[in-house]
Amino acid sequence: MSHFEYISSRSSALPADLDEAAHRCLVAGFDGATSVPDTLKELIDRGLGGVILFTRNIRDAQQVRRLTDELRAIRPDLLVAIDNEGGGIGHLVSAGAPDVPGSYALGVADDPNLTARCADALAGHLAGLGITASYAPVADLQHRPDNPIVRTRSFGADPELAARHLHAWITATEARRIASCAKHFPGHGGTVTDSHHGMAVDPRPYDELSADLEPFRAAVAAGVPMLMSAHVVFPALDPNRPATLSRRILGDLLRHDLGFDGVLVSDALEMKAISDAYGEAAGARIALAAGADQVIVAVGDLGVTLDCRDAVLEALRSGVLAQERIEEAAGRVRRLAARYATPPLEVAGWDAEAGLVAARRAVRRRGVPPAVRGAHVVDLFPSPHPALNWGGEDLLTEVRAVDPTATGTSVTGEPADPAELADGTLRCCGETPLVVATCDAGLHPWQLRLRDALLARRPDAVRVDTGLPEGGDLCSYGRGRANLRAVAEVLAGVTDD
Numbered sequence: 001m002s003h004f005e006y007i008s009s010r011s012s013a014l015p016a017d018l019d020e021a022a023h024r025c026l027v028a029g030f031d032g033a034t035s036v037p038d039t040l041k042e043l044i045d046r047g048l049g050g051v052i053l054f055t056r057n058i059r060d061a062q063q064v065r066r067l068t069d070e071l072r073a074i075r076p077d078l079l080v081a082i083d084n085e086g087g088g089i090g091h092l093v094s095a096g097a098p099d100v101p102g103s104y105a106l107g108v109a110d111d112p113n114l115t116a117r118c119a120d121a122l123a124g125h126l127a128g129l130g131i132t133a134s135y136a137p138v139a140d141l142q143h144r145p146d147n148p149i150v151r152t153r154s155f156g157a158d159p160e161l162a163a164r165h166l167h168a169w170i171t172a173t174e175a176r177r178i179a180s181c182a183k184h185f186p187g188h189g190g191t192v193t194d195s196h197h198g199m200a201v202d203p204r205p206y207d208e209l210s211a212d213l214e215p216f217r218a219a220v221a222a223g224v225p226m227l228m229s230a231h232v233v234f235p236a237l238d239p240n241r242p243a244t245l246s247r248r249i250l251g252d253l254l255r256h257d258l259g260f261d262g263v264l265v266s267d268a269l270e271m272k273a274i275s276d277a278y279g280e281a282a283g284a285r286i287a288l289a290a291g292a293d294q295v296i297v298a299v300g301d302l303g304v305t306l307d308c309r310d311a312v313l314e315a316l317r318s319g320v321l322a323q324e325r326i327e328e329a330a331g332r333v334r335r336l337a338a339r340y341a342t343p344p345l346e347v348a349g350w351d352a353e354a355g356l357v358a359a360r361r362a363v364r365r366r367g368v369p370p371a372v373r374g375a376h377v378v379d380l381f382p383s384p385h386p387a388l389n390w391g392g393e394d395l396l397t398e399v400r401a402v403d404p405t406a407t408g409t410s411v412t413g414e415p416a417d418p419a420e421l422a423d424g425t426l427r428c429c430g431e432t433p434l435v436v437a438t439c440d441a442g443l444h445p446w447q448l449r450l451r452d453a454l455l456a457r458r459p460d461a462v463r464v465d466t467g468l469p470e471g472g473d474l475c476s477y478g479r480g481r482a483n484l485r486a487v488a489e490v491l492a493g494v495t496d497d
Helices: 014-024 040-046 061-074 103-109 114-129 159-175 206-221 247-255 278-292 301-316 323-340 354-362 395-402 420-430 445-457 483-494
Strands: 006-008 013-015 026-028 050-053 079-082 084-086 181-185 226-229 232-234 237-243 263-265 295-297 376-381 407-412 434-438 464-465
Touching: 006 434, 013 014, 014 026, 014 301, 014 323, 026 040, 026 301, 040 061, 040 301, 050 061, 050 247, 050 464, 061 079, 061 114, 061 323, 084 434, 084 483, 103 159, 114 159, 114 354, 159 206, 159 263, 181 206, 206 226, 206 354, 226 247, 237 445, 247 278, 263 323, 278 295, 278 301, 278 323, 278 464, 376 395, 376 420, 395 407, 395 434, 395 483, 407 420, 420 445, 434 445, 464 483
Parallel strands: 026 050, 026 295, 050 079, 181 226, 226 263, 376 407, 376 434, 434 464
Antiparallel strands: 006 013, 232 237
């Protein structure tokens, strides 16, 4: 196809090379696990920069590899990406993902070599599946106890600790020739709103925000090839627009001050912080104009992606979006694809035990509660986040794996009748030891009510925190399978290390 050949879309006609460049700036989600939709094939033919996989696209390891091979057969330099943070955040449980704890537990263990071994396991697994871009690790600092979205996805609140673990993660991932992505620039940890559900605002003054930049500086220094922007308004940086849409933040701060010249990708445009305030299509156009190189449209409905694509093409045709800006962005995406789009022919093994070793080191005790074999375990935790996978992990299953005499129940989401559930639990429990586990109960009052109802009648119960610590006897700092197995071993008196 020559430079002078023109391609038509629903709303514009552009030179072929510019049309291709605009498509490079898009990352699309899609429905289906066994075939590639025709609309997606057409987008890839036009130059689509990448696809993002979710749980809806995953059945097992062999199926994922067939799917990624089929995608690259359409165009070999297509980037195939996924969110793969570890712990309870990932979409590859059914494809045999390595069991590693989330980042907060790695920060508590504070062994960068162990973090690197966990990151290597995740990256090696991706390479074998033909996925070569991972939207991880999280570089946000977890500041506020009422932050609803960062929490155990962060390495912690200390910028120096987060920086050294980010360096370890990024370096290990790079060694596998997998593209990592530090997120969510310039930080989501100072908010009390989940940007999936609404516009988040971080009201702190600039001198307080500066610490949050340190992990991102460390990521840039480590050679991270991608950064992801936050759908967060920072009045001290730009009072008018969220970071994803802000020239001041993406251009002046990230490109000029931090010196990042890799691919800047937006968080998903269908998140309510963008879609409610701007709409996905306008969000795509504004984000690219502000300095993003790729925008993610993660929903399975490819019609939304087409709307975003057409808005970008129309903005180019009308001159609202500068051709030079899209050519710059596409150039960065092409360089990223040249290094990472092709999966390795051979994948070396990884340390399958690293995750459990790290999770064991992260478990913290308040005092030394005795082993409680044969316990009745009540595991309370919130319903899965709609955008973040939950692989079905629960504490009772992990306790029973090391203590088959244990009994109990898992409660995900507010029960219809908490009092009846508490009464029934105590009747079943009788005189046996009782374990009551909660996950971020301060954000979910139903957990507090149910926990307190149980403890009022059984003050001897062992309390477990499976999120951030909230005064329990044990804390796992996460709900990944490795986290839950590690705390189960303590409960059952298993002493392997």
